[in-house]
Amino acid sequence: xxxxxxxxxxxxxxxxxxxxxxxxxxxxxxxxxxxxDTGHMGVAPLVADVLKRQHVLVTFFAANxxxxxxxxxxxxxxxxxxxxxxxxxxxFASHTWSHTYWRADATAVQSPAFRVxxxxxxxxxxxxxxxxxxxxxxxxxxxxxxQQITGKKPLPLFRAPGGKTSPALxxxxxxxGWAHVGWSPAGFLGDxxxxxxxxxxxxxxxxxxxxxxxxxxxxxxGIWSRKDPWAPAVLEPLIVGLKQKGFCFRTLDAHxxxxxxxxxxx
Numbered sequence: 569x570x571x572x573x574x575x576x577x578x579x580x581x582x583x584x585x586x587x588x589x590x591x592x593x594x595x596x597x598x599x600x601x602x603x604x605d606t607g608h609m610g611v612a613p614l615v616a617d618v619l620k621r622q623h624v625l626v627t628f629f630a631a632n633x634x635x636x637x638x639x640x641x642x643x644x645x646x647x648x649x650x651x652x653x654x655x656x657x658x659x660f661a662s663h664t665w666s667h668t669y670w671r672a673d674a675t676a677v678q679s680p681a682f683r684v685x686x687x688x689x690x691x692x693x694x695x696x697x698x699x700x701x702x703x704x705x706x707x708x709x710x711x712x713x714x715q716q717i718t719g720k721k722p723l724p725l726f727r728a729p730g731g732k733t734s735p736a737l738x739x740x741x742x743x744x745g746w747a748h749v750g751w752s753p754a755g756f757l758g759d760x761x762x763x764x765x766x767x768x769x770x771x772x773x774x775x776x777x778x779x780x781x782x783x784x785x786x787x788x789x790g791i792w793s794r795k796d797p798w799a800p801a802v803l804e805p806l807i808v809g810l811k812q813k814g815f816c817f818r819t820l821d822a823h824x825x826x827x828x829x830x831x832x833x834x
Contacts, residue, residue, distance in 0.1 A: 597814060597815065597816035598780075598782075598813075598814050598816065599781060599782060599815070599816055599817075599818045599822070600779060600781070600782070600783050600784075600810065600815050600816070601782075601783070601784045601817070601818055601820055601823055602626040602627075602787070602807075603627045603628070603629060603749070603751070603785060603820070604626055604627075604628050604787050604788060605628075605629045605663050605727060605729075605786065605788050605789070606628075606629070606630050606632075606641040606642075606663060606667075606788070606789050607633060607788040607789045607790035607791050607792070608633070608636050608789075608790035608791070608792055609635040609637075609641050609646060609649075609790050610635075610789075610790040610797075611790050611799045611800065612646070612649060612790065613649070614800040615789060615800060615803060616649070616652070616653065618800050618804045618807070619656075620656065621804075622807045622808070624817040625656070625657050625658050625659070625817060625818070625819050626658055626659070626817065627658070627660070627661060627723070627725075627820045628658060628659070628660050628661070629661050629662065629663040629749075630642055630650075630660060630661075630663050631665060631667040631710055631729070632665055632666065632688060632689065632710065633667050633687070633688045634688055635790075636790070640688070641789070642710065642717070650714065651717060651719075654718035654719065654720040658819065659722075659819035659820060659821055660711075660714045660718065660720065660722040660723065661711070661722050661723045661725040661749070661820070662707045662708070662711040662714070662722060662725070662727075662746070663710060663727050664703075664710060665707075665709040666686035666688045666691065666692070666706065667686060667687045667688045667689075668685070668687075668698070668703070668706050668729060669685045669686070669687065669728075669729045669730055669732055670683075670684055670728055670729075670732045670734065670737055671684060671685055671695060671732075673734050673736050673737070677697070679699065680699070680700040680737075680740045681697050681699045681700065682697070682698050682734075682736075682737055683695060683697055683698075684696065684697075684703070700740035700743075700744075701744075703737065703741065704740065704741060704744035704745075704746065707726045707741060707744075707746050708744075708746075723820060723821055723826075723830055724745050724830060724834075725746065725747050725749050725826060725830070726746045726748060726749070727748065727749050727750070728748060731751065733748060745833055747826060747829050749784065749826065750784070751784045751786040752779075752780075752782075752783035752784050753778075754775070754779050754783055755779065755783045755784050755785040755786055756786055757771060757775055757785055757787045757802070757806075758771040758774070758775075759771070759787050759791055759794060759797075759799065759802075760788065760791050761794070762793065762794065763794050763795050763796035764795065767796070768796060768798060768802045771798065771802055772802045772805055772806055772809075775806055776809045776810070776813070779810065779815070782824075784823070787799060
């Protein structure tokens with residue numbers, strides 16, 4: 569039988585080794601960055617259930633889009649849902665307030681301005697010119713509303729609807745404190761595609777084959793046009809499959825392309 573002090577030292581060393589092994593395993597995992605843009609929000613509760621069950625944190629890009637309930641996705645109906653996600657530790661960022669698509673740079677004016685078309689809000693479907701300051705306000709309004717609802721400061725990031733931008737728009741947004749986040753080629757998870765043409769099974773198989781370490785993944789909280797919803801049917805097996813392949817999930821504040829920018833803005 570080992571002397572008590574020797575046994576105690578052995579336990580300490582074993583504990584230290586296990587802690588080191590745990591830290592090494594965490595560092596050795598292949599990070600991916602799962603992000604969700606708002607949509608009709610019909611699958612939002614089911615998405616939240618999967619993320620909680622799988623202990624996965626994501627980054628939500630929010631706009632005040634039309635929902636199945638008739639309220640906006642950043643309206644009072646959905647405020648408790650956003651608060652719950654903040655309490656779980658998820659990250660948030662702007663998707664513009666009115667889901668405002670960039671269409672073109674406005675070249676007939678001296679200062680930067682953009683032709684845009686919102687897909688939500690009072691000017692839905694209209695094309696008009698928005699100044700750089702106006703576009704920055706679109707980004708900030710969504711971020712401000714998220715902070716008001718959740719009490720958590722969103723990341724100084726945004727995603728342009730459809731990922732549509734120009735160098736001038738990116739420069740204008742960055743000058744007022746917002747860096748743009750797109751997604752990786754393999755990170756387009758296909759939930760916007762028609763289910764009659766691309767099945768959930770095919771999308772799952774493609775994602776598991778193509779996703780690589782460091783990829784930013786894109787999905788939505790409900791797509792009006794897809795008849796066979798991607799989430800949660802694909803979401804949970806995708807998460808499980810990626811974990812089995814050695815991937816881990818991180819929010820965008822840990823992404824090497826954005827972590828320094830985020831730290832500078834805080």
